[in-house]
Amino acid sequence: MRVLVTGGAGFIGSHVVEALRTRGHEPVVYDVRTDPGADVRDAAAVARALAGVDAVCHQAAMVGLGNGVADAPEYVSRNDLGTAVLLAAMAQAGVGRLVLAGSMVVYGEGRYTCPRHGVVRPGPRAVADLDAGRFEPRCPVCGAELS
Ligand SMILES: NC(=O)c1ccc[n+]([C@@H]2O[C@H](COP(=O)([O-])OP(=O)(O)OC[C@H]3O[C@@H](n4cnc5c(N)ncnc54)[C@H](O)[C@@H]3O)[C@@H](O)[C@H]2O)c1
Ligand SMILES: [Zn+2]
CATH class of the missing domain: 3.40.50.720 (NAD(P)-binding Rossmann-like Domain)
Incomplete structure (x- = not known):
């Protein structure tokens, strides 16, 4: 091709x-x-x-x-x-x-599992989180750590 x-x-x-x-x-x-x-x-x-x-x-x-x-x-x-x-x-x-070529700035961080809310799709990380060194996305509903 x-x-x-x-x-x-x-x-x-x-x-x-x-x-x-x-x-x-x-x-x-x-x-x-x-x-x-x-x-x-x-x-x-x-x-x-x-x-x-x-x-x-x-x-x-x-x-x-x-x-x-x-x-x-x-x-x-x-x-x-x-x-x-x-x-x-x-x-x-x-x-x-x-x-x-896209960017995760547009489509978010992907698919994760919240212990309370099941499958969630967190959006782009917040500047405040990045400034504080929190690089892992959190549950968009409850803020819990995701797997
Ligand atoms: N690198 C990453 O981690 C990453 C992540 C997500 C999305 N992207 C996206 O992927 C795409 C490529 O990124 P990259 O990291 O390879 O960038 P890069 O700067 O290494 O490559 C871009 C290339 O495009 C060429 N270019 C710029 N303007 C042009 C024009 N008008 N006509 C023809 N060629 C032109 C440049 O000369 C350069 O070689 C971008 O759209 C970027 O936003 C990149
Ligand atoms: Zn949750």
């Missing part, structure tokens, strides 16, 4: 590229770090890169929070606009398979 890996020169993308190669697939790296012309916001360049592609693994992004609100336009541009341009180009090219 030929897989376009956006952000393929980055941390996750480079491991995806290696994993694909190991399994006999054909990864195509699309990353501004290695090729200034390979920007996910460039619709024409993305369209060219999608030729013959079966699936896309989308890892291109501006990563890292807390650098100041002045970064917001660049974050939105690379992450939101970039994803939108990619999706539009995929639709145009008829490429229907996508793996999109």
Whole structure:
């Protein structure tokens, strides 16, 4: 399978590229770090890169929070606009398979068991907990420790 890996020169993308190669697939790296012309916001360049592609693994992004609100336009541009341009180009090219990097900031910490409430899904950890060194998520209902 030929897989376009956006952000393929980055941390996750480079491991995806290696994993694909190991399994006999054909990864195509699309990353501004290695090729200034390979920007996910460039619709024409993305369209060219999608030729013959079966699936896309989308890892291109501006990563890292807390650098100041002045970064917001660049974050939105690379992450939101970039994803939108990619999706539009995929639709145009008829490429229907996508793996999109998410973040547990969005989907929470996963599935745990509370001794009183059974299966619970705690949301993102609170800043106060992190500041106090409490890194394990607590029951969202009663605050108990979870397993
Ligand atoms: N690393 C983690 O632990 C982690 C955890 C959860 C989610 N994620 C998400 O996974 C994705 C990849 O993260 P990462 O840690 O590999 O980041 P990274 O910074 O190592 O890699 C991102 C790559 O995207 C490229 N890139 C940036 N803007 C681009 C653009 N406009 N066009 C083309 N390429 C562009 C960069 O050059 C870089 O190589 C991000 O969406 C990140 O939020 C990462
Ligand atoms: Zn509970």
